[in-house]
Amino acid sequence: MFGRGKALPGHGADKGTAPGGAVDSGPADFLTTRLETMVGWARSNSLWPLPFATACCGIEFMSVVSSHYDLSRFGAEVVRFSPRQADLLIVAGTVVDKLGPTLRRIYDQMPEPKWVISMGVCASSGGFYRAYHVTQGIDEIVPVDVYVPGCPPTPEELMYGILELQRKIQAGEKSRDTRSAKAAEGSRYLWSPGERTPDEKSDPVKPAAG
Amino acid sequence: MSTIVEALTLSAPAERLRGRLEGSPLARRAEIFDLDLPTIEVAAEDWLALARFLRDDPGCRFDLYLDLAGVDNLRRPGRKTRFEAVVHLHSLTHNEHIRVKVLLPDAESPSLATAIDVWPAANWFEREAFDLFGFQFPGHPNLRRILCHDAFVGNALRKDYPPGQRWFFAEEDLRWPDWAKDTDARAGHFETQTISIGPSHPATHGIVHLIARLDGERIVRAETQIGYMHRCFEKMSETHTWNQVIPYTDRLNYVSAMINGVGYVRTVERMLGIEVPKRGVLIRTILSEFSRIMDHCVNIGANLVDMGALTNFWYLFQNRENIYSLLEACCGARLTVSYVRVGGLAIDVPADFVARCRALLESIPTFVDDVEKLVTNNRILRNRFQGTGLVTKEQAIGWGFTGPMLRASGVAYDVRRAQPYDFYDQFDWDIPIGTDGDNFARYLCRIEEMRQSLKIIRQALDIFPASGPVNSDDWHVVLPPKDAVYHDMESLIYHFKIIMEGIRVPKGERYDWIEGANGELGYYAISDGGGGPYRLKVRPPCFPMMAAFEKIIEGGSISDAVATLGSLNIIAGELER
Numbered sequence: 001m002f003g004r005g006k007a008l009p010g011h012g013a014d015k016g017t018a019p020g021g022a023v024d025s026g027p028a029d030f031l032t033t034r035l036e037t038m039v040g041w042a043r044s045n046s047l048w049p050l051p052f053a054t055a056c057c058g059i060e061f062m063s064v065v066s067s068h069y070d071l072s073r074f075g076a077e078v079v080r081f082s083p084r085q086a087d088l089l090i091v092a093g094t095v096v097d098k099l100g101p102t103l104r105r106i107y108d109q110m111p112e113p114k115w116v117i118s119m120g121v122c123a124s125s126g127g128f129y130r131a132y133h134v135t136q137g138i139d140e141i142v143p144v145d146v147y148v149p150g151c152p153p154t155p156e157e158l159m160y161g162i163l164e165l166q167r168k169i170q171a172g173e174k175s176r177d178t179r180s181a182k183a184a185e186g187s188r189y190l191w192s193p194g195e196r197t198p199d200e201k202s203d204p205v206k207p208a209a210g
Numbered sequence: 211m212s213t214i215v216e217a218l219t220l221s222a223p224a225e226r227l228r229g230r231l232e233g234s235p236l237a238r239r240a241e242i243f244d245l246d247l248p249t250i251e252v253a254a255e256d257w258l259a260l261a262r263f264l265r266d267d268p269g270c271r272f273d274l275y276l277d278l279a280g281v282d283n284l285r286r287p288g289r290k291t292r293f294e295a296v297v298h299l300h301s302l303t304h305n306e307h308i309r310v311k312v313l314l315p316d317a318e319s320p321s322l323a324t325a326i327d328v329w330p331a332a333n334w335f336e337r338e339a340f341d342l343f344g345f346q347f348p349g350h351p352n353l354r355r356i357l358c359h360d361a362f363v364g365n366a367l368r369k370d371y372p373p374g375q376r377w378f379f380a381e382e383d384l385r386w387p388d389w390a391k392d393t394d395a396r397a398g399h400f401e402t403q404t405i406s407i408g409p410s411h412p413a414t415h416g417i418v419h420l421i422a423r424l425d426g427e428r429i430v431r432a433e434t435q436i437g438y439m440h441r442c443f444e445k446m447s448e449t450h451t452w453n454q455v456i457p458y459t460d461r462l463n464y465v466s467a468m469i470n471g472v473g474y475v476r477t478v479e480r481m482l483g484i485e486v487p488k489r490g491v492l493i494r495t496i497l498s499e500f501s502r503i504m505d506h507c508v509n510i511g512a513n514l515v516d517m518g519a520l521t522n523f524w525y526l527f528q529n530r531e532n533i534y535s536l537l538e539a540c541c542g543a544r545l546t547v548s549y550v551r552v553g554g555l556a557i558d559v560p561a562d563f564v565a566r567c568r569a570l571l572e573s574i575p576t577f578v579d580d581v582e583k584l585v586t587n588n589r590i591l592r593n594r595f596q597g598t599g600l601v602t603k604e605q606a607i608g609w610g611f612t613g614p615m616l617r618a619s620g621v622a623y624d625v626r627r628a629q630p631y632d633f634y635d636q637f638d639w640d641i642p643i644g645t646d647g648d649n650f651a652r653y654l655c656r657i658e659e660m661r662q663s664l665k666i667i668r669q670a671l672d673i674f675p676a677s678g679p680v681n682s683d684d685w686h687v688v689l690p691p692k693d694a695v696y697h698d699m700e701s702l703i704y705h706f707k708i709i710m711e712g713i714r715v716p717k718g719e720r721y722d723w724i725e726g727a728n729g730e731l732g733y734y735a736i737s738d739g740g741g742g743p744y745r746l747k748v749r750p751p752c753f754p755m756m757a758a759f760e761k762i763i764e765g766g767s768i769s770d771a772v773a774t775l776g777s778l779n780i781i782a783g784e785l786e787r
Contacts (some may be wrong), residue, residue, distance in 0.1 A: 054417050055439060097379045
């Protein structure tokens with residue numbers, strides 16, 4: 001399965017520490033690696049995505065899993081609509097404030113380990129909907145591992161995002177940042193909570209306390 | 211009518227309307243104007259009487275309630291009242307549109323009687339006006355917020371509401387309908403239970419929340435909650451210029467984005483009174499019809515997936531990929547094309563446009579035939595489609611249906627035929643109609659509409675000019691060619707003015723409508739002479755259908771509800787804007 005005596009990517013060999021490595025002499029039906037490398041390799045190539053498709057990006061996501069682009073080439077085609085069976089949340093499309101609690105609940109229902117791809121600019125930052133009912137990026141609500149820009153991203157861009165996520169999984173990187181706690185504390189008034197300058201014309205003026 | 215002088219003689223439809231009103235007690239209480247449509251202005255207290263008259267009078271018979279648009283005149287001086295409720299109606303008998311403006315004198319709590327008893331379609335439109343404008347509708351059975359979340363404060367489309375002001379929403383803030391809060395014991399049957407489907411559910415096609423009370427497997431009562439995709443299109447269009455709105459229109463019905471853009475720019479062009487050259491119009495028509503095919507592909511494909519028939523989805527989606535390639539060749543984008551501009555198109559089509567179209571005309575029918583062969587006579591499909599999701603002709607009209615949903619119930623109303631625009635009157639094609647009004651009839655109608663669209667495209671290609679301009683040459687509206695911008699001062703100035711200030715659309719208003727993929731897609735635009743819309747209201751075809759969904763599925767089973775939801779062709783971006 002792994003060829004003969006090959007070290008897997010991410011193995012110490014390519015960092016120069018060489019704790020083990022390839023055995024060149026004669027036929028060898030074994031390999032040496034670290035457990036976490038092995039697990040990362042397995043995880044990254046058997047992603048089960050949950051498409052949280054809300055809008056236009058959802059239609060492009062359909063393209064990605066359809067016959068023409070065929071996401072199964074990257075081991076990520078087993079689309080699951082139950083969060084309990086998925087380990088990759090692909091948020092495809094605009095998330096509005098009314099949907100925020102639902103998104104958080106779905107994320108919380110997914111078992112560890114889990115990853116999040118934010119597909120499209122709306123999910124990443126609110127996009128050009130800088131408006132009274134649109135969440136200015138899902139990282140207000142859930143931690144995001146890979147942001148895929150585009151409105152909507154082309155299938156190739158999403159695939160690149162998935163490959164990028166696979167690289168991160170193999171390397172053991174994980175995002176834990178979320179701005180939700182900040183947004184939730186204190187007043188029920190929400191200033192477009194992205195760290196943006198408040199002095200643009202379209203931004204609201206924060207009302208006096210009370 | 212601050213800017214439009216009332217004509218001494220009215221147009222024929224308006225004159226006829228005046229004649230009918232003469233004989234009624236409302237004669238002196240309603241004013242008739244002739245704008246782009248015959249327009250009746252009426253005070254709030256007379257609205258209900260007028261509504262009944264317009265529906266029942268044999269000379270009026272305005273039976274299709276199309277749209278309700280709130281208008282806030284805060285920054286529009288010279289109007290009689292701050293708030294107006296603008297209703298658009300259509301008469302299937304006389305094939306006419308009219309507009310009724312209800313003046314709401316009380317600026318503190320604007321209020322008008324509900325029209326649900328006259329047109330059931332008014333239900334959700336009135337809730338929307340309540341939500342976004344704070345209009346009160348005494349007598350409305352369920353006047354709750356519909357688009358904004360339940361913790362929202364204020365009315366977002368009022369002119370004094372800041373476009374970016376958000377309010378925090380938590381799970382416990384979600385308001386359930388009162389009947390759903392009843393304990394199961396009180397509901398009277400030990401097997402009764404209330405379940406929640408969605409907002410995130412594979413069968414909800416985007417984000418829709420259905421709350422249903424079940425008796426065994428039968429739905430005894432249901433209510434649909436929407437607003438999970440309300441991304442403020444109308445507020446955004448008020449803060450952008452006329453051309454900047456085009457990308458937002460693409461994201462209304464993103465499954466057939468091109469049609470939305472065409473509908474929008476047509477409205478603006480007719481406000482400006484400019485003409486687009488034949489070549490430009492035909493490109494729009496051809497790509498719109500391809501978009502209609504794409505829309506039906508997704509609709510049928512997704513509907514079948516919901517029922518477990520996955521193979522068809524691949525077949526139909528391959529069609530979409532092929533059409534995407536054509537769109538990509540024209541404008542560089544696949545899905546949200548932003549290809550149209552006020553006055554024409556962003557750029558001309560590639561040299562091999564006609565050849566590409568003709569190749570598609572060859573390939574699409576084979577995919578459609580394959581799907582037909584696979585499922586049309588399939589026993590399972592027939593069992594699940596025939597007799598489910600029934601909508602009678604009267605119900606469909608009362609609920610304000612248009613498009614394939616209306617036609618499947620036996621009404622041959624298609625805007626392309628009833629009020630032909632562009633070159634549709636020159637094409638030979640048929641309107642497929644159904645007789646049963648069930649899910650199967652809708653499926654068959656859509657399959658046949660794809661074939662009819664191909665027929666239209668074929669004829670459009672036959673009269674397609676091989677060369678010529680695609681844009682109007684009015685440089686107050688259309689950007690001058692880049693070459694001219696770099697080399698002469700005048701063109702540079704035009705370019706600068708359009709980019710920096712936007713197009714100057716004359717003061718006034720206009721409702722313009724075309725046949726979208728799922729029904730009549732209307733845009734009601736008001737200009738105050740500035741570079742962008744003062745108010746832009748979309749008449750979303752699927753909004754009234756979704757409103758009726760909870761009534762259609764009552765008495766059926768959950769599995770029927772899933773099949774029916776798929777056949778309504780709900781697109782969240784357009785439903786909630």
